[in-house]
Amino acid sequence: MNRIQTLFNIKYPIIQAGMIWCSGWRLASAVSEAGGLGIIGAGSMYPDVLREHIQKCKGATLKPFAVNLPLLYPNIEEHVQIIIEEKVPIVFTSAGNPAIWTKKLKSHGITVVHVVANLKFALKAQTEGVDAIVAEGFEAGGHNGREETTTLCLIPMLKDEIHIPIIAAGGIACGRSMLACFALGAEGVQVGSAFAVAQESSAHEAFKQKILEANEGDTKLSLKKLVPVRLLKNEFAERVAKAEAEGADKETLEQLLGRAKAKLGMFEGNIDEGELEIGQVSARLTKITPAKEILMKIWEEFLEEKERIKNLNLG
Incomplete structure (x- = not known):
């Protein structure tokens, strides 16, 4: 041992x-x-x-x-x-x-x-x-x-x-x-x-299925101006990426993140509007x-x- x-x-x-x-x-x-x-x-x-x-x-x-x-x-x-x-x-x-x-x-x-x-x-x-x-x-x-x-x-x-x-x-x-x-x-x-x-x-079954469908490159480290988090790409993650590309400040990103986004996606199964946290290895x-x-x-x-x-x- x-x-x-x-x-x-x-x-x-x-x-x-x-x-x-x-x-x-x-x-x-x-x-x-x-x-x-x-x-x-x-x-x-x-x-x-x-x-x-x-x-x-x-x-x-x-x-x-x-x-x-x-x-x-x-x-x-x-x-x-x-x-x-x-x-x-x-x-x-x-x-x-x-x-x-x-x-x-x-x-x-x-x-x-x-x-x-x-x-x-x-x-x-x-x-x-x-x-x-x-x-x-x-x-x-x-x-x-x-x-x-x-x-x-x-x-x-x-x-x-x-x-x-x-x-x-x-x-x-x-x-x-x-x-x-x-x-x-x-x-x-x-x-x-x-x-x-x-x-x-x-995790919600819809989130599990989304993970299983993930391919290489389908996750990205986001929200580095707040607390960095790796997210599976969806509509919410795309809005975050767009805001970051446009130079959004911390306050703007906090408003975009809102409350309970992780619960909405990972636990309640809203795979479009929720925050979906998962690693790169999801592609495997x-x-x-x-x-x-x-x-x-x-x-x-x-x-x-x-x-x-x-x-x-x-x-």
Whole structure:
């Protein structure tokens, strides 16, 4: 077992990303039951909803699971208190300063992992005492780094400077990409888009179908003047792209974004007017399958490719 498997007490070093509107208790418990680490995405939940999902996840699996906690969320204090009260074993923090909550969470015996997209924030998170880092490359769906550093560049960059375990994220949906990340220095992988189309994902079926129809080039990093986010192309994304091309300022983009656009698209299924967050790897996804099947296919291919590389005769 490597450090990630030991840290989380999981069989496979495969983590399901905490995706808003996709990662409820059904998906999280299914991934954990299969031997990975399932994550409840708290970013789309009011405090009472988060408590309900944690309790249902505990009822569905006795294995470890985590909560993803965006630190800029307005109900952050209530979320933290619920996580402590419900004795959630692992928290993945993102979108904010890890200095604010890491010590409090760890004082209650909670393992803390922080999501970063560059070396600067990885070093800061390590200094603040987090237990591991998720290094998320430019390929990833959802909110992303302004630097646009790809996973291939980001992982070895962090490995040279970081001594705590690194979990690679962005563009990973098969065993080959997992093996590549391990070769670069990662000890685990976080998978988002592939689990977004799992049977247990809480994403709307229309959104899942839109993902499966995606081709190469159908996603784009947008809204860099606000919080960068990778979006699947639709009418809403085209309006955003047009506004950005015309030099729209932050206030104009905020008005265009409005409220609850992600919920409208990803959870309610309005694939024209909603915000559809998904990664570049969506172009490789072809069907809706159970979370366990997705996880095991990645792991088995990882082992097969590891043997293939070992047996290469390169002279």
